[in-house]
Amino acid sequence: MLYLVGLGLSDETDITVKGLEIVRKxxxxxxxxxxxxxxxxxxxxxxxxxRSIVVADREMVESNSDEILRDAANVDxxxxxxxxxxGATTHTDLVLRARELGIPVRTxxxxxxxxxxxxxxxxxxxxxxxxxMVFFTDNWRPASFYDRIKENRSIGLHTLVLLDIKVKExxxxxxxxxxxxxxxxxxxxxxxxxxxMLEIEEEKGEGVxxxxxxxxxxxxxxxxxxxxxxxxxxELCDADDLLGPPLHSMVLLGRRTHELxxxxxxxxxxxxxxxxxxxxxxxxxxx
Amino acid sequence: MLYLVGLGLSDETDITVKGLEIVRKxxxxxxxxxxxxxxxxxxxxxxxxxRSIVVADREMVESNSDEILRDAANVDxxxxxxxxxxGATTHTDLVLRARELGIPVRTxxxxxxxxxxxxxxxxxxxxxxxxxMVFFTDNWRPASFYDRIKENRSIGLHTLVLLDIKVKExxxxxxxxxxxxxxxxxxxxxxxxxxxMLEIEEEKGEGVxxxxxxxxxxxxxxxxxxxxxxxxxxELCDADDLLGPPLHSMVLLGRRTHELxxxxxxxxxxxxxxxxxxxxxxxxxxx
Numbered sequence: 001m002l003y004l005v006g007l008g009l010s011d012e013t014d015i016t017v018k019g020l021e022i023v024r025k026x027x028x029x030x031x032x033x034x035x036x037x038x039x040x041x042x043x044x045x046x047x048x049x050x051r052s053i054v055v056a057d058r059e060m061v062e063s064n065s066d067e068i069l070r071d072a073a074n075v076d077x078x079x080x081x082x083x084x085x086x087g088a089t090t091h092t093d094l095v096l097r098a099r100e101l102g103i104p105v106r107t108x109x110x111x112x113x114x115x116x117x118x119x120x121x122x123x124x125x126x127x128x129x130x131x132x133m134v135f136f137t138d139n140w141r142p143a144s145f146y147d148r149i150k151e152n153r154s155i156g157l158h159t160l161v162l163l164d165i166k167v168k169e170x171x172x173x174x175x176x177x178x179x180x181x182x183x184x185x186x187x188x189x190x191x192x193x194x195x196x197m198l199e200i201e202e203e204k205g206e207g208v209x210x211x212x213x214x215x216x217x218x219x220x221x222x223x224x225x226x227x228x229x230x231x232x233x234x235e236l237c238d239a240d241d242l243l244g245p246p247l248h249s250m251v252l253l254g255r256r257t258h259e260l261x262x263x264x265x266x267x268x269x270x271x272x273x274x275x276x277x278x279x280x281x282x283x284x285x286x287x
Numbered sequence: 288m289l290y291l292v293g294l295g296l297s298d299e300t301d302i303t304v305k306g307l308e309i310v311r312k313x314x315x316x317x318x319x320x321x322x323x324x325x326x327x328x329x330x331x332x333x334x335x336x337x338r339s340i341v342v343a344d345r346e347m348v349e350s351n352s353d354e355i356l357r358d359a360a361n362v363d364x365x366x367x368x369x370x371x372x373x374g375a376t377t378h379t380d381l382v383l384r385a386r387e388l389g390i391p392v393r394t395x396x397x398x399x400x401x402x403x404x405x406x407x408x409x410x411x412x413x414x415x416x417x418x419x420m421v422f423f424t425d426n427w428r429p430a431s432f433y434d435r436i437k438e439n440r441s442i443g444l445h446t447l448v449l450l451d452i453k454v455k456e457x458x459x460x461x462x463x464x465x466x467x468x469x470x471x472x473x474x475x476x477x478x479x480x481x482x483x484m485l486e487i488e489e490e491k492g493e494g495v496x497x498x499x500x501x502x503x504x505x506x507x508x509x510x511x512x513x514x515x516x517x518x519x520x521x522e523l524c525d526a527d528d529l530l531g532p533p534l535h536s537m538v539l540l541g542r543r544t545h546e547l548x549x550x551x552x553x554x555x556x557x558x559x560x561x562x563x564x565x566x567x568x569x570x571x572x573x574x
Contacts, residue, residue, distance in 0.1 A: 017301070083402075084403065099554065107513075109398035110295075110398050111371060111397050112405075115398075118373025121379060124374060129413055129442075130412045154442075222395075
């Protein structure tokens with residue numbers, strides 16, 4: 001059997017009891033470690049599980065999945081995924097390959113950032129499609145998020161923005177030279193995300209959002225040090241110190257809001273007067 | 288401290304290790320049991336936790352929350368929620384009240400149907416706002432879901448439809464007579480949902496969806512007997528036997544789809560030829 005087991009969002013104790021039992025009994029355990037990370041190291045997981053695990057990087061999962069699936073028709077193989085196995089990144093390919101090989105598959109769900117973000121106080125019902133924000137470079141500034149946010153906002157919906165992480169990625173220079181030397185990991189902050197968003201708005205000029213649009217920065221959702229900071233996009237450009245270490249994500253508010261949400265989120269506002277003023281002018285009862 | 292602890296989606300072992308430790312040590316434990324249910328009884332949970340729990344019905348949570356919060360500034364109180372504490376139903380009110388009383392709050396997230404539905408094989412990125420479907424009566428047929436689905440479909444997005452459950456609700460007759468006698472629990476099935484959806488489309492006639500629209504029925508998501516059935520809305524009207532016992536939910540497809548999703552979901556199709564034909568004609572590359 002292939003088990004896809006979600007690890008939840010923060011540390012080794014976020015696995016479910018069901019998931020932990022499966023991990024402890026399985027023949028082989030892989031950890032998918034390139035689309036998201038826990039806030040603890042692999043060694044902490046290994047000590048907690050009482051067994052070794054194999055870190056599966058993108059190359060292994062995408063090009064060598066038959067090694068992961070080896071003999072899984074007869075023995076139990078676990079594929080651990082941070083968050084929910086089908087959350088922010090789907091592992092559809094691996095499941096389809098398992099099906100082809102006649103390997104049964106079971107999923108053990110867990111918290112995903114896509115539901116965990118509800119702790120910020122906005123009703124999950126009113127979120128539209130989720131977008132991703134990647135690190136811009138001098139000549140690569142993918143902005144497809146802009147049109148998606150535009151669609152969401154056109155019908156009053158909030159947008160969850162998932163922020164880029166770079167783990168075990170070769171630098172362009174090393175890639176060109178065929179060297180497998182990796183850059184240190186990088187995690188996008190809310191500040192970078194807000195700046196990149198404003199940059200693209202300035203370029204496109206369609207008024208999808210602006211420096212005065214309300215948003216919530218989120219850090220380490222689900223962990224003991226979980227932190228939310230609410231403010232305008234402009235304010236959030238400089239809120240990284242308040243938010244602290246990774247992982248970060250962000251919510252851009254839509255206009256379909258309730259007074260209870262105002263009250264709930266206000267607690268996190270950098271500047272409560274600003275928050276109240278803009279909420280009243282641009283959000284409350286505007287949908 | 289007030290702990291909001293998610294229980295996940297199916298049985299007593301879906302709690303996280305972190306959540307279980309908190310439950311075992313807490314002074315008092317409440318179980319919110321009116322917006323969703325696990326697939327196991329309260330007695331199973333109590334045996335597993337090794338302690339008693341108090342079932343909190345809607346009346347208690349909405350009108351008597353100070354009893355739940357009693358002394359929580361000094362002792363640990365746990366409020367258990369099926370799924371994620373901020374998933375399908377937010378417990379914003381309780382948290383706001385705790386804040387007023389100076390009680391610190393911590394959330395232990397878990398799987399929610401809003402992310403767990405990813406196991407059906409559609410990318411969670413492409414879901415729009417979530418809607419709820421309630422049991423229609425002769426003179427009460429709330430159809431606000433229709434406009435929301437219309438919005439989602441206008442931008443190509445899928446819609447998760449959460450289905451009504453009636454737990455510990457007085458009948459209208461008993462309510463009128465002031466008697467606290469409750470009806471047996473009722474759980475909406477995918478068949479009822481599909482029929483109600485088609486009924487409203489027939490009335491409104493805006494062509495938001497129709498009998499040939501593709502959808503996925505989901506039953507007991509995250510459990511051992513998890514089951515997905517894919518088909519047209521018309522086919523799903525009669526798929527309850529295939530799906531089996533509650534809880535059910537449903538996804539109405541949007542047109543923003545990938546070939547991988549086609550392949551993944553096809554496995555669940557009642558009639559694969561139908562599925563392929565309609566997918567090709569109305570979905571693939573149509574967005």
